[in-house]
Structures are given as C-alpha cells and as structure tokens.
Amino acid sequence: MKRFVLTLLACVAMLPAWAGEVTFTEVRYAGDDGGPAVGPTQYRNPVVAGFYPDPSAIRVGDDFYLVTSTFGYFPGLPIFHSRDLVSWRQIGNAIDRPGQIDYGNDELTRGLFAASISYHNGTFYIANTCFYCGGGNFIVTGKDPAGPWSDPVWLKFEGIDPSLFFDDDGTAWMVNNGIPEGKMRYDGHRAIWLQRFDAATKTMVGPRKVLVDGGADPASKPEHVEGPHLFKHDGYYYLTAAEGGTGEQHAQMVWRSRKVDGPYEPWSGNPSLTQRDLDPARPDPVTSTGHAQFVELKDGSWWAVFLATRPYRGNQYNLGRETFLLPVTWRDGWPVILPRGERVPVVLERPALPRTPQPIPTSGPIEWSERFAAEKLPPQWMTIHPPKQTWFGTGRDGLKLTPSSTPLGGHGSGGQPAYLAHRLQHHRATLTATLAPYQPEPGELAGLAVLQSERYHYVVGVEGGKEGTAIALYRRAGKDEAVSGQRIARIPLPSSQQPVSLRFRLDGPRLDVFYAVEPGQWKPVATGLDASILSNDIAGGFIGATFGPYAFRP
Template sequence: MTMTKYGLALAAALLTTAASSVPEDRIARFEQFVYSGEDGAAPPAGSYRNPVLAGYYPDPSVTRVGDDFYLVNSTFSWFPGIPVFHSRDLVNWRQIGNAIDRPGQLDYKRLGMSRGIFAPDITHHDGRFYIVTTCVDCGGNFVITARDPAGPWSDPVWLPTVGGIDPSLFFDTDGSAWIINNRDPIGPPRYDGHRALWMERFDTKTMKMLGNPKMVVDGGVDPAAKPVWIEGPHILKVDGRYYLTAAEGGTAVAHSQVVFRSDKVDGPYVPASKSVNPILTQRDLDPARPNPITSAGHADLVQLKDGSWWATFLATRPYEGDLYNIGRETYLLPVTWANGWPTILPRGRAIPTIAPRPKLAPDPRPAPPMTGSFTVRDNFPGSKLSQAWMTMRTPRTPGWTVGGGALMLEARADGIGDHAQPSYVARRQMHDVASAAVTVTFRPREGAEAGLAAVQDDDHFLGVGLTRTGGKLAVRAFRREDKDAPAIGRTVASVPIAAAVGSPVRLRISARGPAYTLAYAVGSGAWQQVAVVDGTILSTAKAGGFTGTMIGPFARAGR
C-alpha cells in the first residue's frame, strides 16, 4: 500500500506495536463518528453548487491531463498535507491522496497552524506530475514529483535560491520550464504589503534553478495606487501570448484576481485596463447583501478539451459581518474571453451559489460529498484513518491506532493548547450549520480528559470532554479564546454524570453560525446540553491566520 493512498496509516501502524504497553486508563476508544451539515437543497439538474469544496480548502491549483482534472490546496501546519483531488467534471471531486504523507518529508516542529504549506501549484509535463510550493518557517520553496498523482510523491527538492512564497511552474511549448513567485521588490519596500513577482528558469533534469531571476511585476496592476500582496501567480500561454494571473489585495475582503499579458515568457508584462482588471473580486459589492460570498481571489485557470476555460479560486462565506469559521473554500466559475483578455466574473456581479455545470460528462463513480447538505458516518473500519482526517503538525510519536471498528487515542501530556503534538485527529467543519458526534469509552485518571474539540489553532478552540474531577466522572465544556487562557481551555461548565466508569458516553458539538452547543448522552439516553458557547473565537477575524475549523476526537493526560 502507498502512504499517499492511506494518509495516516503509517503513523497508526507505528502505534499498534506499542499499544499493548500503554495502560488501559490511558487509552480512549472512539466509535461511530457522525458529521452532518446543512446547506440547502440539491441543485437542479444541469447545475452545480458553489463552493465545490466546502470548508477549509484554500488556494486551489488545478491542472488537466486528458479527460482528468487534478486539484491541490494549502494545508499549512496540518498533517498529512496537500490533498490531491481528482475529477472528470470539475464539480465532483474525490481525494485520491496527500502529497505530504510521510513524517520524513517535512517537519512542522512547533509551528503555528497557519505556517507550513502555502499555496501549492500542481502541473503535469511529459508523464510526470509536479507540485511546487513553500514550507513557511520550515525550509522554504521546494518541488516534489510523482508519476501517479495518487502518490507516492517524492521527498522535497529544495530551491534555496528562490526566496518568497507562492511559486508556480510553467512549461513553455519549447520545453523550457519557469518558476514564478512572490518575492521582495528591488530595493526597500515602498509601503506595507509592497511585493513583486519574479521569474526564473528551472531545469527539470537537475531539479535546480538556472539563475538570473527577473522581476516581471512590481507591486501590482497600478503601482501608483500602492497595491498590496501580489501573490499566487500562474502563467498561461494562449494563442501565442503569455498571460500572468495573480491575486492582489490580500486575502480579506479586498482580495481580487488580476491579469497581465506579454509577447515573451519573461515579459515585459502589461496589465489589462481598468475596464478588465480585476477579473474577479467581490470587494465592490454591498457588504450588507444577504448570504454574501466574499474575499474571492487566488484563482487558477484551466482549459477544457473543447477550448473553453474555467477557473478555480478561493472565497469565504461569512455568517455575519466578516465572521466565518470554516475557512476559505474552493469555488468554480467559467472564464470568458473578450478582446484578448480573460474575465472570471464581471465587476459588480455576485458569485453565484448555483450555476450551470461545465459541458463534461459527470463521473459515474459516486464520490464522498464535498458540498451541499450531507451526513457522513465513520465507523473506523479496517486499520487506517480515512483521508478526511488530519492531525496538528507532523507526528513524531503517533498517538492513535485504528482497529475493531474504533479509533484509539493515547491520553498523553500534550494538550491542544500546548503548541506541540496532541493526541487529536480532526476533519473539516464544512458548514455553518453543522454537528459532530462520537461515542467515547474512557477510564480517566484524575484530570485526564477525552472528547470532541473544534479547533482553529492552538489558542482558539472549544469542546466537550469526559473527565474525572474530585474522583467523580464529569462532562466538561471548555473554550480557549487567546494565548493567556489555560492550555486545556477555560471551563465553561462541568456536569457530574451518573455513569459507570468505562461505560460509553456520547459527545456532540453543534454549530449554528457563531453559537456552538456542547452536549452529552449516557449510553443510548437523551442528549443533555452542557453549555452554549461563543464560537466567534473560531473565526478568522478573531483568531487570525489562514486555516478553518477542524472538529474531532482528542485525549490528554491529567495535569
């Protein structure tokens, strides 16, 4: 079996050999994980729903190989990293692997959850797939390759001469390869957020840069207006001309996508006029509009066999103001061309939630739901976690195993708020209206805890856990809203429960926009509410960073 296919299987297998040496009261057993989310009725026939990947799937990059499309996303310091998706119709996406799936490939150490992998770019040339990306604060820019996009992917080949972030790889029709990315401008930055785009030749045989980098964009479309954060560049060749598209304006509500054009691959690149640029943004729309989609940008364009063009990009869905918990999501829209320039969405037009499908035959194979209303159940079959599950940072010492229809977590000293390697596995919250529930069997020592947590990062999380306090079993509701709060979270409520030690207890987190309800049930009994907590601490606006909320089981030792 390949690690790409089975994600966390290696780490689980490593724990299996040591599980017999872990005391019984240090193992929490989780069964019957159920995630459910609401997002309206199914779209009409011939239509699709945006986003196509709901939840924390930012910075999409897409490539086509024959009838097949492949897409990757940023994962920052979550492991395994860089999910690889496959589709035949651009609408239904199936995860086929993770490009970073072995602890030896990268080490996130104690990085914050919004460091690590930024903006991977996937492309294909001469039978080989390439991903070029940045590991922020953990090595810089690198390339990995694979013959099969499902993996295995190679160990990173580092590009020490390439500074900055967000590299992408372009193969010209003459076979030459170029890397373009965001770097510092020439001389001191003129203002905060002043960045530049640089190009440099890349040798795919030696996997090395060839030197002589050239700045092709300084600042952005209109340097006099002091544009900020030009990033995420991609190059296309259309009808003999070279088009450079990039994000501009930062990843918040001023986000946009812009385009430049040149007759030569290394420029000079001239921006489209203001009547064309930006080719995608939502910043000009009324922020008070109902059900807004905001912060659109970081697009990648792909051409279909029939010659038409489509774009994947990121955007967000606030539940109020600029508050959103589920992160930046992957969207899809057609691209129109006029007078030699592409446009993803005309200025002032809102991103549609329901739109006509691409003229591609749907993939006949059923795929796990990635958008819309759905329920997924994980009874932990086999001996590995499904690809939906991730953990915080690279697992040095695995703390979980799967077997007998259950996930077992070792209650270790590291907690979620310790900026370390907690016994915690999670999957994305993909809806504003959602719930996650699991059955836990645990014999906690004093102060130990096992349960469910919704995590934005080490300093912003909430949850509900089964614990022992004063020698008695209790269910504790907790939240951590900043770095000054206890690493195990502040106790919001603690309820003693009438259950025998070692009997199963069900735990549930329910979200409705900013409100998270924490509940428990003993055995098959009715749900009992423990607390309703303010979930805006999980929003990007309050927590900062670039990720989205993850929900899943945890276990920790007593303190």
C-alpha cells in the same frame, strides 16, 4: 516490516481502554447550509467546502487534479481528482510521511502555504513554500498523483507561492511572489519574479527577473501581489495573480505578453474577479475572492478555481477559505472570471462533461460516519504537525488514542496534542463522537474538540477528578487564557461503565453542546455559546476550523 506493523496495530487494537488508551467507536458528521435547489444540469459553490484554500488545478487528458494549502496540519497538501470539475474526491496527500518536512513547532498558520500543481511528460510536480520551516521553497514530484510523492527538493530563491509552467518546447519557468528590487515603497509592496527551472536536475538556472512590480496599477500602491500562475493561449503568455491580501479586498489580476519573460501588459479592465466593490450588507455574501487558476477543457472552454469565503455575520466565518469554481469568458483576448460588480453565483450550469458523482460529496449537504476500522486513517484526517511517535491506531474496535501531556495549543513547547482533525465544512453542522467505556484518571480528559487555532477552541469530554468522573466543557478564547482553556461546565457521571456520546451543534455564531449515555437520549451540557470565537475575524490567521477526537493526560 509491513507484516510487523500490521501485527502491531492489530495488537494495539485489542488492548483494553484501561491500558492507557481511549477508544472512539464512531465519529459522525452532518452539515447543511441550505441555499437554492440545484438542478440536474447545475452545481453548487463552493465545489470543495471547508478549509481548502489557495486551490491549484490542472487537466491531464480527461482527468482534473486539485491541490490546496494545509499550513500547520499533517498530512499536507491534499490531492483531489475529478472528471467533471465539480465532483471531487481526495486521493492522497503530497506530504504524507513525517520525515518529508520538519514543520518545527510554530503556529498552525505557518507551515505549508499555497501550492501549485503541474504536469509534464508523465511526471506531476507540486511547488510549495514551507513558511517558517527553515527550508523555504521546494518541489515534490510523482508519477501518480495519488502518491507516493518524492521528498522535497529545496530551491534557492526568496519569497512564497511558487508556480511551475512548462512551455510548448518543454522549457520550465517558475514564477513566485517576492520582495521587490530596491527599496520597498510601502507596506505590502511585493513583486512577481520569473526564473528558469531545470526539470532534469530540479534546480533553478539563469537570472531572476521581475515581471510585475507592485501590481496591475503601481500608482495605486496595491498590496501583496501573490499566487501567480502562467499559462499560454492564442500566442500570448498570460500571467495571473491576486492583489489586496487574502481578505475582503482580494482581487484577481491578469497580464499578458508575447514573450514568456515579458514585458507584461496589465488588462485595462482588471480585476478579472473580485467582490470588494459590493455592498457589505448584501444578503448571503461571498467575499475574499481571488488566488485563481485557469483551466482549459478539451472543448476549448475555460474555467477557473479560486478561493472565497462565506461569512455568516459581518466578516465572520468559521470555515476558512474554500474552493470555488466559475466559467471564464474571453473578452477581446482577455480572460474574465466575473464581470465587475456581479456577485459570485452559488448555483450555475455545470461544465459540459459527463457527471462523476462521488460517494461523499464535497459541497452542499454532507453526512458521513467514520468507525476507523481500516488499517490506516482516511486521507482527510490530520494531526497538528507530523507525528514524532505513534499515539493513535485504527482497527476492528475503532480509533485508539494514547492521551498526550500536551494540550491543544501547547505544541509550541515541543510536544504534540493527541488530536485527530477533520475540516469543518458547514456553518450549520452537527459533530458527534462516541467513546467506549472509559475510566479516566484525575486530570485526564478525552472527548471531542472543535478548533480554530491554538488559542481559540472548545473541548467537551469525559474527565477524571477527585469528585469522580464527569462530562466537562472547556473553552479557550485568547492568548491570555490558560493553554488548556477555562472549564465552563461540569456534569457528574454516575458511572464510567457505559459508552458516552458527545455532540457539538453549530449554527453560525451559536454553539450548543450535548452528551448522551443512552443512545439518542441527548442532554445539554451548555447552550447558546459563542461560536464566533472560531472565526478568523476573532481568532486571526488564515485557517479554517477543524474538529475531532482528543485525549489529554497531565
């Protein structure tokens, strides 16, 4: 079977573009958001830049593993490995088979919410919620964090953000966000629940119990307590969870107890981490800090991974929520990530661990080129929902896409756009794609997209029409616009017999678009466009912008 698939892919790669496919010979990325210099003993935040929210990290021996959310993208739940907590490399995805989970046809901001990773007796566990997928909460397991991971085992409890904790005696406990007991007292009133988990049968057992009702200070009516984790230190069980929603009011709270099932006492100095008290007009802000998980190193020091955002103007950011890292200080038996009123440092001293740099960094300046010559896509490339059929292939000639009749934003009708996505990781970035010679039929469009959501995106491509072949630029900026967007530029091409390169250049709220038919001879398609439509502040939702090859045929 494997030989047949490889042979099929090889045959697909040999087909000419006129056989109904579009060939992309290269995608290039270069991004650099500047900032202070990083010394040899220092690191830069975020440690994983771009749309990598809700981080969960663990240590197993000398190795660290990290998982983040993916919402409506597939593959889901990327797994990263590191030896120094700073330099990360993606080694796989926990949800990487289309049959593992049915995402449905919902919006991109649905799907796979905050995941948590844990380890016990040679087995890795990931607990997660598939929001609006119909199944709810589930767990997958694997012996190797790079995969394969099991099919989901669906768990019968309400809520989101499950996290699995193994006690010293091997007993397993699940904590999660859920609806409180009795009547909700206010909008956003939530609770943190606890229940036993039987690792042998992968079932929930025993009664469910509320550990936290509302938040650290119930009288203040805290909203959306979520993302809980349990850990043990010096005879105490510590419960940590975020409050205030995942925006600028985000804050990380801590409780502790002598017994795993409580009662839990909130720290009088809460929150352990927040930026919500700082001047909104401060330069180069880091905001929305929270959803943290604590990790103990072999030397007894503690660190925390957490999500945060980097706005370029007001609360506008195109990158989504990113993964940050800070040391933890213990104060009178309580873990403090950052003292109240202090700003998240961008550059600080590294953990006392041997450095393990990666071929492509996940922070700071990043530059790479992808020619898609391998037998399969690298693990960081994604589609909108799992593919229901084969419409792309890689190989000697590059990436081949079969155009879809479903445009970007049209997957709610049941189809799937022919779009391969990579996360945008900088506000100042240059994105380039090169198409092999391509003769589009009238109405066909193939090129490069940069997408925040179904309703907010740009596409520049080679388009066929009655007037001939042209470079066309489309923008969609709202639910009331056409699904395919509005064409805002068209430049005739004298010939379709040469490769065409397409480029987006982003600089915070500004977007410039170019094309080239001769290497290095870039010509403008449009300049000074509004890139802020790619921000969550305008587009809404929870995800970050992605970009990549796209092909449409009506």
